[in-house]
Structures are given as C-alpha cells and as structure tokens.
Amino acid sequence: MTSLVQSVDWLTIAPPTLTALVALVVLVADLFVPRERKQLLGWTAIGGLVASLALLVPLRAGDRATFCLTATAQAGGHADACSYTADHFTLVIQFLVLAGALVTAFLSLDETREKLPPGEYWFLLLSSAAGAALLPASRDLATLVVALEVASLPAFALVGLKRGDRMSGEAALKFFLSSVTATAVTLLGASFVYAATGTLHLTEIAQRLDDVPGQLQTLAEAGVALTLVGFAFKTAAVPFHFWVPDTYVGAPLPVAAYLSVVGKAVGFTGLILVTVVAFPSYADVWGPALAVLAALTMTAGNVAALRQVSTRAWSAVRLLAWSSVAQAGYLLVPIAAAAYSGDDQIGATVAYALMYAVVNLGAFAVVTLVARTHPENRISDYRGLYAARPAAALALGFFLLNLAGLPPGIIGLFAKVTVFSAAVDAGLGWLAVIMGVNVVIALFYYLRWTALLFRTPEGAPVTHRAPAPVTLAIVLTAVAGAVLSGYPQFALRFVSTALF
Numbered sequence: 315m316t317s318l319v320q321s322v323d324w325l326t327i328a329p330p331t332l333t334a335l336v337a338l339v340v341l342v343a344d345l346f347v348p349r350e351r352k353q354l355l356g357w358t359a360i361g362g363l364v365a366s367l368a369l370l371v372p373l374r375a376g377d378r379a380t381f382c383l384t385a386t387a388q389a390g391g392h393a394d395a396c397s398y399t400a401d402h403f404t405l406v407i408q409f410l411v412l413a414g415a416l417v418t419a420f421l422s423l424d425e426t427r428e429k430l431p432p433g434e435y436w437f438l439l440l441s442s443a444a445g446a447a448l449l450p451a452s453r454d455l456a457t458l459v460v461a462l463e464v465a466s467l468p469a470f471a472l473v474g475l476k477r478g479d480r481m482s483g484e485a486a487l488k489f490f491l492s493s494v495t496a497t498a499v500t501l502l503g504a505s506f507v508y509a510a511t512g513t514l515h516l517t518e519i520a521q522r523l524d525d526v527p528g529q530l531q532t533l534a535e536a537g538v539a540l541t542l543v544g545f546a547f548k549t550a551a552v553p554f555h556f557w558v559p560d561t562y563v564g565a566p567l568p569v570a571a572y573l574s575v576v577g578k579a580v581g582f583t584g585l586i587l588v589t590v591v592a593f594p595s596y597a598d599v600w601g602p603a604l605a606v607l608a609a610l611t612m613t614a615g616n617v618a619a620l621r622q623v624s625t626r627a628w629s630a631v632r633l634l635a636w637s638s639v640a641q642a643g644y645l646l647v648p649i650a651a652a653a654y655s656g657d658d659q660i661g662a663t664v665a666y667a668l669m670y671a672v673v674n675l676g677a678f679a680v681v682t683l684v685a686r687t688h689p690e691n692r693i694s695d696y697r698g699l700y701a702a703r704p705a706a707a708l709a710l711g712f713f714l715l716n717l718a719g720l721p722p723g724i725i726g727l728f729a730k731v732t733v734f735s736a737a738v739d740a741g742l743g744w745l746a747v748i749m750g751v752n753v754v755i756a757l758f759y760y761l762r763w764t765a766l767l768f769r770t771p772e773g774a775p776v777t778h779r780a781p782a783p784v785t786l787a788i789v790l791t792a793v794a795g796a797v798l799s800g801y802p803q804f805a806l807r808f809v810s811t812a813l814f
Contacts, residue, residue, distance in 0.1 A: 322380055333412070333443050414575045418439065442472065496548050549585060605742055628691050648666070651742060672795050672798065699771075711764045
C-alpha cells in the first residue's frame with residue numbers, strides 16, 4: 315500500500331537547498347552591511363555557489379532519490395514514484411546550472427558596485443539558480459512547474475533591474491509576458507494530463523498514458539500538446555522566440571549571459587523530462603513536432619544573426635542573442651531523435667549544452683569587458699581588439715570558432731558532429747541536411763566577427779584596466795574550453811551516463 319509519509323534525504327537535496335539558503339542570508343545581510351562593504355554580499359553569493367557545487371561530489375554515484383511515495387522507498391535509494399531524483403542526468407545539469415551561475419556572479423561583481431542594487435541582485439540571482447538546480451531533479455509535474463517558476467520569476471526582475479532605463483523595463487515586460495503565457499499553457503497541459511491519468515509523477519504518467527480510457531483520450535492528447543508548447547516558449551523555439559533579442563539587449567550583460575545559458579538549460583531540461591520520461595508513448599507525436607521546430611529554430615536564428623548590421627548599436631549582443639536561438643535549434647535535434655531511436659540520444663543534447671555553456675559564457679564575458687569602453691557594443695567596436703587587448707581578442711576568437719564548430723575549437727566540432735550523428739542514426743536525414751546548411755550559414759557571421767578582431771584598428775586603440783572578476787571569468791571559460799578541445803572525449807564520456 316502506498317504511504318503518504320515521505321522520507322527526506324537532506325544530502326540529496328542539498329545543492330539547490332543551500333543555494334536558496336544563501337540567497338536568504340544575502341537578502342537579510344543587505345539590511346545591515348554598510349554601503350562601502352556591499353561587495354561582501356557578492357563574495358558570499360560566490361562562496362555559496364562554490365559550496366553548492368562541492369555538494370554534488372558526494373552524489374556522483376547518481377543513485378539517490380527522496381520525497382518518495384512507495385512504502386518500500388528509503389531515503390538515498392531508488393523508488394517507484396519519487397518527486398526528487400539525483401541521477402546522473404540531474405547531476406550533470408545541476409553542475410552546468412551552478413557553474414553557469416558562478417561565472418555570471420564573477421561578471422556581476424563590477425556591475426553591482428557601480429550600477430545595480432547589490433542586495434536585490436544577489437538574492438534574485440541565487441533564487442533563480444536554486445530553481446534551475448531543482449528542475450532537473452523534479453520527477454513530478456507539480457515540482458517541475460514550481461521549479462520552472464522559481465527559476466523564471468527572479469529572472470524577470472533581474473532583466474528590469476537597471477532602474478530608470480527604459481530599454482531594461484521594456485525587455486523585462488516582454489520577457490514577463492512571454493514567460494507567463496508559457497507558464498499558463500504548461501499548467502493547462504499539466505492539469506489535462508493529471509485529469510486523464512490521475513497522477514503527477516512522470517514515471518506513472520508514462521505507464522498510465524498507455525491505458526487511458528477512450529473518453530479521456532482527447533483530453534490526454536491535448537494535455538501532452540499544451541505541455542510541449544509551454545516548454546517550447548521557455549526554450550525560445552520558433553515561433554516563440556521573438557522576446558530573445560530585445561530581452562538580451564535591455565538586460566544587464568551578466569543577466570543576458572545567465573539567460574543564454576542557465577535559462578536555456580532550464581527549458582531544455584524540462585522538455586527532456588516531459589517528453590522522454592513522461593510522454594514516451596506519444597513519441598510519434600512529439601518526435602516529428604520537435605524535428606520541425608528544430609529545423610525552423612536553427613534556420614530563423616542563423617538568418618537573423620546573418621542580417622545583423624555591424625554598425626548598429628548593441629549589434630554584438632543581438633548577434634549573440636540570435637546565435638542562441640540557432641543553438642537552441644541544434645539542441646532540439648537529439649531530443650527529436652530520441653523519439654525514433656531511444657533515450658541514448660539525450661546524451662548528445664547534454665554534451666552540446668555543456669560545450670555551448672562554456673563558450674557562450676566566455677563570449678559574453680569578453681563582451682562585458684569591451685562594454686566598459688564601448689557601451690553601445692557594436693560589432694564594429696571590436697575591430698582591432700587584438701591591438702588593445704590581445705588576450706581578450708584571442709579568447710573571443712576561440713569562443714566564436716567553438717560556436718562555429720571550427721578548429722582550434724575542437725569541442726564545438728565534436729558537439730556538432732554528435733548532434734548530426736544523432737539525427738542520422740534516428741533516420742532524420744532531412745534534418746541532418748538542414749543542420750548542415752545552417753552550420754555553413756553560421757560560419758559566415760562567426761568568421762566575419764573573428765576576422766574583425768585582428769584587423770587594423772581605426773584610430774588609437776582604447777584601453778581600460780580589466781576588472782579582476784571579469785578577467786577570472788574569461789580565464790575560467792577559456793581554460794575549460796581549451797581542456798575540452800584538447801580532450802573532447804571527456805565531455806562525451808561524461809554525458810554517456812547522463813541518462814535516466
């Protein structure tokens with residue numbers, strides 16, 4: 315008989331829990347810390363994120379679960395119906411999320427000293443990171459939606475935190491409206507699925523969807539479709555992507571970096587959980603739908619990035635925004651392929667997400683540095699960057715080549731080949747062809763920006779002392795990218811166990 319008494323394994327839930335507790339500590343401490351010592355709040359947040367990452371180490375076996383409903387379930391062990399599971403997939407995504415938040419925190423230290431309210435900023439960033447870390451462990455629809463909103467709601471405020479800035483307020487409003495629409499659609503879909511199956515746990519939904527009574531079949535199908543549409547909003551898949559460029563431009567640059575990596579990881583993690591874990595019996599529906607979405611998303615993102623005018627204000631950020639839309643299309647490919655050839659394709663999405671997180675955060679770190687001397691951040695402002703900042707130019711060139719999938723960015727090439735192979739293995743040859751065409755399109759704007767870094771500058775190069783935290787963020791991402799490029803098998807082997 316199923317027991318309603320749930321055991322709790324505190325070590326299993328420690329990473330997101332500690333992140334949330336540090337967020338509360340920072341919020342309260344902000345009331346007592348004098349203005350001249352507000353930087354302590356930032357270092358406290360960084361310390362909390364490092365500690366949360368360290369708490370992943372005891373969980374590396376990937377065999378713990380908690381908040382379980384079965385009478386035989388024990389804290390720290392497997393169970394038939396658990397709301398929180400720390401398997402390999404969970405740990406890899408939590409590592410990605412918390413490490414991404416850590417790099418964002420380094421980028422934000424200088425911003426909170428000069429432009430942003432530190433107490434509110436660090437509380438919102440850590441709160442969002444806690445929700446993002448909770449989401450991959452969620453194994454029931456209620457926890458999944460709650461984690462999604464805990465990750466999203468603070469992000470609205472982060473985008474609009476530049477007080478008195480009209481663009482920041484407009485970006486926050488667009489982000490809010492699109493996200494609220496996504497949440498409403500997701501909740502409606504989840505309620506339909508619950509009405510048809512009588513359960514919220516993902517594994518039980520998968521079992522019961524195979525045997526839904528005839529009179530509830532339409533309700534179940536509508537629930538599955540609406541849930542997928544809701545997560546398509548979150549991943550910025552076409553046609554739910556229009557909020558991305560304006561939101562990235564209006565947000566503080568560290569927040570744009572955070573959204574491009576952690577926000578995207580949240581959406582794709584939720585999409586993986588509902589498709590592969592909860593709705594495998596509807597693979598014949600969501601597989602073709604996601605394949606079409608992948609083709610449309612990568613094409614729209616690359617074409618829009620290709621059309622960016624280098625002299626337009628904030629064109630560098632806009633190009634990275636549209637590039638992130640295109641990368642979302644590549645990330646959708648293995649999920650669609652999983653409908654045709656099994657769960658093992660999900661490892662390709664996770665491998666690609668790890669590569670993308672490292673190099674995209676690195677690119678935003680260099681953009682944040684350049685914004686100190688060129689606040690409008692045009693692509694043309696990067697002409698001759700090598701003459702003024704050789705290390706930053708080399709780092710940005712390396713990150714852009716990784717995104718393009720060209721040497722010396724070997725990890726970018728391996729990630730694209732892995733995704734391409736997933737499409738071919740699943741019999742999606744047409745999607746592999748579209749991906750190949752899009753990779754060629756992307757080469758043009760990535761290489762054009764890279765070449766600009768090493769051209770002769772117009773006028774005397776403008777230099778400015780680089781803040782130590784921003785420099786550290788660039789170094790960390792560059793080293794991680796170089797290690798993965800030198801030994802790309804590490805990422806592929808690492809994620810080979812990132813399955814359910």
